[in-house]
Structure formats: C-alpha cells, structure tokens
Amino acid sequence: MSKLVLHGYWRSSAAYRVRIALNLKGVAYDQVSHDLRAGEQRSPDYLAIAPHGLVPALQQGNTVLIESPAILEWIEAKWPLPALLPGSAEDMAIVRAMAALIACDVHPLNNLRVLNDLRTRFQASKDQVQHWVHHWIGEGFTALEKMIAQHGGAFAFGDAPTMADCYIVPQLYNAQRFKLDLSPFPRIVAAGEAAGQLSAFKAAHPDVQADAGQG
Structure with a gap:
C-alpha cells in the first residue's frame, strides 16, 4: 500500500483536523505544503490533484480525497480504532x-x-x-x-x-x-x-x- 500524502498548509484549520485524526489513529503520512497566501493552491500542478484548489487533499497512490469532512469519515472507516465516533x-x-x-x-x-x-x-x-x-x-x-x-x-x-x-x-x-x-x-x-x-x-x-x- 502506498503511503499517504497530506497536501496542506501549516495554518489551515481544515488540514489541522486531518493531521489530528491521522495522529489519533497512529497512521503514518507525509506532508506537502502549499502556501495559501502565495496562491500555491491554485497552481496548475495542484489543481490537477485537487480541482477545487483548496487544502487539504489526501492522496494515496492514484486516489485523491478532498474536503476534510469526507477525509475524516474515510479515515474513520479505514482505521476504526481508536474510534472517533461513539457507538450509538x-x-x-x-x-x-x-x-x-x-x-x-x-x-x-x-x-x-x-x-x-x-x-x-x-x-x-x-x-x-x-x-x-x-x-x-x-x-x-x-x-x-x-x-x-x-x-x-x-x-x-x-x-x-x-x-x-x-x-x-x-x-x-x-x-x-x-x-x-x-x-x-x-x-x-x-x-x-x-x-x-x-x-x-x-x-x-x-x-x-x-x-x-x-x-
């Protein structure tokens, strides 16, 4: 399985959410930074990965997930323990x-x-x-x-x-x-x-x- 790559920015709160969830699950990942203030999230190379031109995007091989709520739900489904959602x-x-x-x-x-x-x-x-x-x-x-x-x-x-x-x-x-x-x-x-x-x-x-x- 190819390693996860988190495309983000240090001060992006949406990327911050994903870092927390991956860390709680104990999942290893690499990070690629895109300077939002310099507009790097709208570069052609990044738009080819994430067409909405926002961070975060989570990449594993040819699969790219965007939007932090969807990413966190995927993380929870992929690595159920420790659970980030209660039982009922x-x-x-x-x-x-x-x-x-x-x-x-x-x-x-x-x-x-x-x-x-x-x-x-x-x-x-x-x-x-x-x-x-x-x-x-x-x-x-x-x-x-x-x-x-x-x-x-x-x-x-x-x-x-x-x-x-x-x-x-x-x-x-x-x-x-x-x-x-x-x-x-x-x-x-x-x-x-x-x-x-x-x-x-x-x-x-x-x-x-x-x-x-x-x-």
Whole structure:
C-alpha cells in the first residue's frame, strides 16, 4: 500500500483536523505544503490533484480525497480504532453535528478566501474584518458551548477524544489567533485544553509543522 500524502498548509484549520485524526489513529503520512497566501493552491500542478484548489487533499497512490469532512469519515472507516465516533446512532449524530457546526457554520465564514474578499471587494478595514470573524465564531461557539454542557465529559463529547475535538481544537486556534474573548466559552476551552495534552494533538499543532511561519 502506498503511503499517504497530506497536501496542506501549516495554518489551515481544515488540514489541522486531518493531521489530528491521522495522529489519533497512529497512521503514518507525509506532508506537502502549499502556501495559501502565495496562491500555491491554485497552481496548475495542484489543481490537477485537487480541482477545487483548496487544502487539504489526501492522496494515496492514484486516489485523491478532498474536503476534510469526507477525509475524516474515510479515515474513520479505514482505521476504526481508536474510534472517533461513539457507538450509538444517536451519539454519532451528536458528534457529527458538533463537527458540522464548525465545518459548515463557522469555518467557511472566516477562512482566508472569504476574509480576502472582504478586504478587496468590500474594502473592509482590519477592525471590520476582526469584528466579522468574532461575530461568526461567537455565534457558533455559543451553540457549541451548550452542546458540550449537555454531552461533554473530559472532552467535547464524553471522556475520550472524538471527531468533534478534531474540529474544535483547530477552531479554537483560529479564535485565539484573532483574539476572540473566550471567557464566555469555558467548556469549549476546557475540552480544547484536555485534547491539547494528548500527543496526537500536540504533533498536529500548526506551530510544530515543517512549514510553520511560511506565509
């Protein structure tokens, strides 16, 4: 079996999710960096691999998977243990909902291409962009805080890391980078801190990637 290659970027939270999941499963992979700020994700060579021109893409031989939710589901199916989804259908749906809250409702509104469009197309100032980011992360975190209060234990769901933590930890990183006040979200912060103690999460952190600081 050919080795996995993760196409990403050190500060991409979507690529960060995939690194966490692979690390939790103990799956070896190589990384290829594409500097998003330099537009390398839109180079012809990369578009031949990933036609959407975004990271991450996960490549194994001639197979290329795109979009982090699909990639994480594939990882879970391919390497079932340790499980990133709980046992019952209801609990799986709750964990997937936590993940989707980040992947669908929060992250798309504060990723690089949206923020760049605010700056260029609408001439948004630095303060206006930061207000935008704070608003949408805050909206999502307000709902997520309630879900963790209901379903969380040591981690976002129960007492073991799940797919939800793979999404929450990178979004916390983004929130801190944009200087969002996290005091209204103590359960999210606690879940993130618990996950951050695990070696799988430490090894996935943007600051320790080979391309850290690029762009």
